[in-house]
Amino acid sequence: MTALDADVIVVGYGPVGQTVAALLARQGHRVAAYERFAEVYGLPRAIHFDDEIMRVWQALGIVDDIAGDLMPVDSYTWFGADGEQILAISSPSPGPAGWEPSYLFFQPYLEDALIRAVDALPTATIHRGWVAEGLAHADDHVALSLRRVDESQTGNLEPTDETTTVRARYVIGADGANSSVREAAGIAFEDLGFAERWLTLDLRPNDVEALSYIPAPCQWCDPARPHMHTRNGRLHRRFEFMLLPGESGEDFRDEARVWELLAPWMTPDDGRIVRHAVYEFRARLAETMRAGRALLAGDAAHTMPPFMGQGLCSGIRDAANLAWRLDLILRGLATDELLDSYTPERRAQNAWIVNFSAEMGRVSCVLDAAAAAERDAALRAAEAPPPVGLPPLEGGLIAAGAPLAGARAVQGTVRVAGREGRFDDIAGRGFVLLTRRPVALPESQTRFLDEIGAHVVALTELEDIDGRLTAWLDRHGADAVLVRPDFYVFGAVEALDGLPALVDDLRAQLPTTHDRIEAHVH
Ligand SMILES: Cc1cc2nc3c(=O)[nH]c(=O)nc-3n(C[C@H](O)[C@H](O)[C@H](O)COP(=O)(O)OP(=O)(O)OC[C@H]3O[C@@H](n4cnc5c(N)ncnc54)[C@H](O)[C@@H]3O)c2cc1C
Structure with a gap:
């Protein structure tokens, strides 16, 4: 077998x-990441993530590191052409994942925390100043060719003659909307039909509370120029303005022009513009997220207008989904057929979110005054919308037809042997089998669950301090629930005597493990 440079290369x-x-290196896998720029991407982008994503940060141990700058929020307000409210979307607190439903954040602080978390892991190596150029598949590995780039001026890359080739069992293209991995793997990027240009800017006000009278986040659906505002973290504020027909990104290079747009709220005496950029918001989806040993995650696989604040969140869900599959494969507990369900699971959910985001954009980016007035009247006449619930997994590696299959698992606060905290921190991560009462499973099943590192936890063995886990099982009439490492439910059973069939179903969907355990038992 060819000597490999890493188990997984991340581009x-x-x-x-x-x-x-971070997710893979925490499991001890050798990860090599290649990045073209010397530093974190400097332009203004994500400002929001949800409770499900916070649960992933919890798993990475970065919550304390980022908490100081986070701002929890539970509502999103839209104003109509007359400046009065047309819509308020609110979400119950806490969210299912046991955290606030939404957080506003300053992206560079989050990335700094993630980078620190990776730096602390001995099996991860980060290589900056390399551009991925090509991919070649072999039977047992993939080879990635890279070119060294010079960046004498920040953000300005000059190709050099220095090239290298690195090999690993898998490569993950997390290289953004213009993904070189997607292109090298020959994967098409489908256009779902939305394209609007927006100016985006981050501000550091002298007094960040001075604009506290504006709800954050909020969207002004003003046909004269749709725009939005939000806090992004405790120190910054974000404004975004749609470009009108005939305007170009060049028109807003000059900060003086940007300050003209900000004049109703702030002047240069009130703070400084940290960074600004013009983006074209597009709705696109890769036709598949896997080609052999090449996998796509994040913007490489989907881009969306940011009206739901879900682009990055979707990418983090991709990462969590991919990480546990690769972990089982790299530990020899599953064949790489386990990757077959990555695309169906993630693409379907991503498609729903991309389409919903584009639809929110179509509703809010109306430039015709009469159409905007009609929209405002219709939204005011309508019932307040329920919280936007993201769809569950509808296929893939779940117990099809079982209660709760594909749903997000609830996290509560528990106490075990004097230790109190969120469930994952106390009971452990990985596969989790949560039952109402202790169960005795057949020995081969107990061994299977041990082998995949599952935690079997009975509610009677812990104190369900906030009652959320008991209430969750009650609500679904379930006696046991089997949760995957990415916090999605594999399936639940209404009575404990149905549990062996559920565990068998999981075992059947992880064929290598099944074969190994059967061989061991007989
Ligand atoms: C204005 C705006 C607001 C947004 N708001 C939100 C929000 O509130 N919430 C949310 O969830 N999402 C939001 N998003 C979307 C979010 O910013 C993106 O989905 C997210 O940044 C994607 O992360 P990523 O790691 O997949 O890609 P990127 O952040 O694009 O990272 C890709 C990396 O790959 C590197 N790279 C590219 N090509 C190569 C190559 N060939 N070789 C080596 N390295 C390469 C790049 O330099 C870059 O560092 C917003 C986006 C915009 C534009």
Whole structure:
């Protein structure tokens, strides 16, 4: 077998690359990440993530590191053409994952924390100043060719003659919307039909509370120029303005022009513009997220207008989904057929989110005054919308037809042997079998669960301090629930005597493990 440089190569060291590198290296796998730029990407982008994503940060141990700058929020307000409210979307607190439903954050602080988390892991190596150029598949590995780039001026890359080739069992393309891995793997990027240009800017106000009278986040659906505002973390504020027909990105290079747009709220005496950029918001989806040993995650696989604040969140879900599959494969507990369900699971959920985001954009980016007035009247007449619930997994590696299959698992606060905290920190991560009462499973099943590192936890063996876990099982009439390492439910059973069939179903969907355990038992 060819000597490999790593188990997994990650191309692109943005937030999704950082997260998947951390998740894999925490399991002891050798991860090599390659990034073209010397430093964290300097332009203004994500400002929001949800409770499900916070649970992933919890797993990476970075919550304390980022908590100081985070701002929890539970509502999102839209104003109509007349400046009055047309819509308020609120979410119950806490979210299912046991954290606030939404957080506002300053992306560079989050990335710094992720980078520190990866730096602390001995099996991860980060190589900056390399551009991935090509991919070649072999039977047992993939070879990635890279070119060294010079960056004498920040953000300005000059190719050099120095090239190298690195080999690993898998490569993850987390290299953003113009992914070289996607291109080298020959994967098409489908356009779902949305394209609007917006100016985006981050501000550091002298007095960050001075604009506290504006709800954050909020969207002004003003046909004269749709725009939005939010806090992004405790020290910064974000404004975004849609470009009108005939305007170009060049028109806003000059900060003086940007300050003209900000005039209703702030002047240069009130703070400074930290960074600004014009983006074209597009709705696109890769036709597949896997080609052999090449896998896509994050913006490499999907881009969306940011009206739901879910682009990065979707990428983190990709990372969490991919990490546990690769972990089982690299530990020899599953064949790489386990990757077959990565695309169906992630693409379907991503497609829903991309389409919903584009639809929110179509509703809010109306430039015709009469159409905007009609929209405002219709939204005001309508019932307040329920919280936007993201869809569950609808296929893939779940117990099809079982209660709760594909749903997000609830996290509560528990106490075990005097230790109190969130469930994952106290009971452990990985596969989790949560039952109402202790169960005696057949020996081969107990051994199978041991082998995949599952934690078997009975509610009677812990104190369900906030009652959330008991209430969750009650609500679904379930006696046991089997949760995957990415916090999605494999399936639940209404009575404990149905549990062996559920465990068998999981075992059947992880064929290598099944064969090994059967061989061991007979
Ligand atoms: C204005 C705006 C607001 C947004 N708001 C939100 C929000 O509130 N919430 C949310 O969830 N999402 C939001 N998003 C989306 C979010 O920013 C992206 O989804 C997220 O940054 C994608 O992360 P990523 O790691 O997949 O890609 P990127 O952040 O693009 O990182 C890719 C990395 O790969 C590197 N790279 C690229 N090509 C190569 C190569 N060939 N070789 C080596 N390295 C390479 C790049 O330099 C980069 O560092 C917003 C986006 C915009 C534009």
